[in-house]
Amino acid sequence: MGYLSRRHFLASTAAAGMLGAVPSLLISGQPALAMPTTTIRVGTRVIEVNGRPATVFGLTQPDGSHGLITEAKKSFRVRLENQLDEETLIHWHGLTPPWQQDGVPDLSQAPLGPGQAYDYDFPLNLPGTNWMHSHHGLQEQRLMAAPLIVRDPAEAGADIQDIVVLFHDFTFRDPDEILAELKGPSVPTGGMDHSAMGHGAAAMSTGPHLQDVVYDAFLANDRTLDDPEVFRVERGGRLRLRLINGATATNFWLDLGQLDGRLIAVDGMPVEPVTGRHFEFAIAQRLDIVLELPQSEGAWPVFAVQEGERSRTGFILATPSGAVQRLAGEAPDAVDPIGLALERRLRAAQSLAPREPDRRHAVTITEAPGYVWMLNGASHGDHAPLDVRAGERVEITFEDRTTMAHPMHLHGHHFQVVAINGERFAGAIRDTVLVPSRGNVTIAFEANNPGKWALHCHHLYHMASGMMTTLEYSS
Structure with a gap:
């Protein structure tokens, strides 16, 4: 997908430094360096899913990088250009901008028409794993989303490899058609239980159910397990997985397989570390997981499994000589629904100060x-x-x-x-x-x-x- 690598990020930062001084902003009492404006273009691209081409949306920089990696204590200076033949607007999920720059049509901003552009400029106070996505109509279903990573400058030079993965649920169908079907006169309260019936058929839903849309595939950085992305890693290396659930209607279980991970942040915010191999992963949430790899050569798949089902996607961590094997698109057994077991265990690294609510x-x-x-x-x-x-x-x-x-x-x-x-x-x-x-x-x-x-x-x-x-x- 052309996600920004750490090497690309450092190179682009160095290049920015050669452009001359940029006025600084004051953030939390500290002078904040303002970055040169980054252009993000809203357009279309073609990916392959299950052997078929699919035209989807993209949020790309002029060099083809999908999304944005920057640093905290700098300003978020982004020019958003709409190269589509329809209106759009992008929300910066996880950031806390002035409300007029939040990217919600007709609440914070008017939609951008075809050929229009908008310049965003606000301080980045906090580091974290965030993302950007359309808040206009059903465009998000057609993959109008991308990572938005704000690194901590205090961690610059740390001996850890960042790996960014954005998960999606994918359909070849027109999202408007799906919504119209869900709203159809035959649909009972709660919509359709498509996990059993499929589109166009209604199933009476008297108790909790998990899915109301059937998907053709689940993607990790635009790819299925037929052709997963392979991240080359070092023996004994330290990794930070920055994982984003960009699905529109699917909760996942994050499955680390044979690796033990330390969950250190959720939604970009630090938590007291939680160790495990399986983590509940709801729509729009993010997980930052640190891994310590074995000293041996090897390949380790990481899966996102649809809750209550066997369908999955994922990616592979492999050393230079690690043998990559073909992976099945389904888990051996159906996983449980996700709940709040993990949520109950999580504790903020720094809680709100004790105070009665006003x-x-x-x-x-x-x-x-x-x-x-x-x-x-x-x-x-x-x-x-x-x-x-x-x-x-x-x-x-x-x-x-x-x-x-x-x-x-x-x-x-x-x-x-x-x-x-x-x-x-x-x-x-x-x-x-x-x-x-x-x-x-x-x-x-x-x-x-x-x-x-x-x-x-x-x-x-x-x-x-x-x-x-x-x-x-x-x-």
């Missing part, structure tokens, strides 16, 4: 016939914004009364998970949390970024069917 909001998640998904009884457009004031500590409790789990994402802020089903704890700081069917999750955050912010389910078809509200600051 404001509490309750957000109920409900569904209605015709594939209608609602927050607090209303679809987006008919919603009542959640009111906050600058300086407040805010808690939001999500209560899911539906047949599916929902990955809830708050723009413009990082929040701490502070309760699951009423049980309080100081959990991870992140920007997307899975709310289980018939369960509830409470988050807390500092209202420190005034504006109008989207709050929504990151399952694309749920959001497109009404499951979005806003958080708005009042004076």
Whole structure:
């Protein structure tokens, strides 16, 4: 896919240094170096999936690099150019820009028309594994997404190899056709249980279910396990996997196979390390996992397995002489649904300061016939914004009364998970949390970024069917 490598990043940084001095910004009391403007072009590209060509979207720099790698304490200076024949707009998922630069059509910005461009410029306060994706219509389903990695300058020169992988669920079908089918008159409350029936056939859903869209393939950096990406690594090397679940409607289990990993960050935010080989991985979430490889030659596959199923994708870590073997596109056995077992174990490396909330909001998640998904009884457009004031500590409790789990994402802020089903704890700081069917999750955050912010389910078809509200600051 042409993702930026560390070598490319260092070379481009050195080249930027030869362009002359750039005015600095003040970030958290520290002078921040402003980068020259990077151009990201929204266009199309052709990939191969299951032996067939597929035209998908791309977010590429002029040199072909897909996405962006930069550093914290610099400014995010990006010129977004729309080279499509349709409108678009890109959201910088995980960043906390001024709200007018958040990339949500008709909330923070107007969509970019064909041939139009927009210049973004705001400080990058925090390092982390983030991503960029369309927030316009169903474009994200056609792979309008890319990594957005903000490295920590304090880690420059560290003896560790960065590996960035973006996962997708892929369909050859028109996403608008899929959504129309989900909304069709034969669809019962909760949509279709396609895991059993397939498109066009309805199955009554009286209990929790996992999928409502059937996919042709699952991708890791645009590739299936028929032709996986092979990352060459050193014997005994240290790796940092920066993994992004860019799927539109699929939760995964991340399977490290024979390797033991240390999970050190979620959604770009550090956590107390958790060691394991299997990690729950909800839509829009990110996992940073450190690996210490054996001293021997070898090849180690890493899989993302669709929850409740056997279908999987992945990539391979291989030493120069490591023998790469063909991998099956299905796991030997179906995996469990993902839940909140990992979430309950996570602890933020630095929690919010102890403080009683100044404001509490309750957000109920409900569904209605015709594939209608609602927050607090209303679809987006008919919603009542959640009111906050600058300086407040805010808690939001999500209560899911539906047949599916929902990955809830708050723009413009990082929040701490502070309760699951009423049980309080100081959990991870992140920007997307899975709310289980018939369960509830409470988050807390500092209202420190005034504006109008989207709050929504990151399952694309749920959001497109009404499951979005806003958080708005009042004076």
